[in-house]
Amino acid sequence: MSDSMNEERALRDGLRANVLSPEAMQRIRQATEAEWRSATRAPASRSRVFAVAASIAVLAAGMSWAFFALNPGSANGAILGEVASFDAPGVFEARTLQRDVLLVAGAKLHVGQVLDVRGDSLVTLNGGGNLRVARASAIEVDSENAISLERGELYVDIPPGSRAGDAFRIVTEAGEFRHQGTQFAVAIVEGQTRLRVREGRVLWHVNGGDSTVDAGTEVIIDKNGKATRRPIPTAGREWTWTESMTPDVAIENRPLLEFLEWFARETGRKLVIDDAARKQATDIRMHGDVHGLTATEALSAVMATTSLRYELPGGVIRVSSTRESKTPSA
Numbered sequence: 649m650s651d652s653m654n655e656e657r658a659l660r661d662g663l664r665a666n667v668l669s670p671e672a673m674q675r676i677r678q679a680t681e682a683e684w685r686s687a688t689r690a691p692a693s694r695s696r697v698f699a700v701a702a703s704i705a706v707l708a709a710g711m712s713w714a715f716f717a718l719n720p721g722s723a724n725g726a727i728l729g730e731v732a733s734f735d736a737p738g739v740f741e742a743r744t745l746q747r748d749v750l751l752v753a754g755a756k757l758h759v760g761q762v763l764d765v766r767g768d769s770l771v772t773l774n775g776g777g778n779l780r781v782a783r784a785s786a787i788e789v790d791s792e793n794a795i796s797l798e799r800g801e802l803y804v805d806i807p808p809g810s811r812a813g814d815a816f817r818i819v820t821e822a823g824e825f826r827h828q829g830t831q832f833a834v835a836i837v838e839g840q841t842r843l844r845v846r847e848g849r850v851l852w853h854v855n856g857g858d859s860t861v862d863a864g865t866e867v868i869i870d871k872n873g874k875a876t877r878r879p880i881p882t883a884g885r886e887w888t889w890t891e892s893m894t895p896d897v898a899i900e901n902r903p904l905l906e907f908l909e910w911f912a913r914e915t916g917r918k919l920v921i922d923d924a925a926r927k928q929a930t931d932i933r934m935h936g937d938v939h940g941l942t943a944t945e946a947l948s949a950v951m952a953t954t955s956l957r958y959e960l961p962g963g964v965i966r967v968s969s970t971r972e973s974k975t976p977s978a
Contacts, residue, residue, distance in 0.1 A: 726758065727774055729757055730757060731752070732753065738766060760788075762789075765782070765800065767783050768892060775793070775811045780893040782889060785802060794816070800835070802833065804830065820841050825843055828848055831847040854873070865877055881916075882916035891944070892942060894942060900936065901935065902933065907950055924969040
């Protein structure tokens, strides 16, 4: 993590104060009011009255500063994106001097907000792509192109060619992870940071320098900064949780081939299709919608309306026009 980022985090942490309880706030108000009444009842000098008034003004200003410093949230203008959907109990903006606030679908996420994600959630990013956040995660919006992950797991989906000028990044204690036309997941598990790259590549930035992590690779960084790499599949159980938050795809009057390519990317599979099936999939136009379905459910619903057959053997979706194909398997 860069020195500037460390300084920023240290400053932010230093500005955080212990929360005053309602009882403590009431005692401060009562003491201030008593001091004021005492000063105005007694034949005090003009200087003492002005001193008390000045003290009250300073206290009020201090309380106002503490409120806005500890509750930056929507007061900031820059926007990361918006909440598209979530599972119960939802996404909450964490407040210090107030109760946490439940965000509704369509709520804008502003720089400075601290989010307590209590249900799996989907965020549409302003510059393109989406962010999927697992339940029991805590994140902070650092800028319109950066998020700090405090705990939990998130998945970044930025299609190749989008956000070309934006270095969207995830910030952790183990460094920054920057997209390069990517699907990747970052998690904090028992104090360790885990990066999994599904598509494209990720630039991992730390004080010691940068390194590139390619698709099909997992990196685990321990508390001492030691990294261990290993290959992982781009489809399968490691990614199942992300598929429950797949953004809806419009299929009305779209070519079937376009949908098959979407499914392959959403599930990390390679599309294998013979020439005859490819021609049919190009000509077939779909109708209806698959909103609310997972990617696999949508595939089953769409393919049931065609004469094509498909299989899902390990990391592949195989589509054929022959009726001798095997029964689809999960």
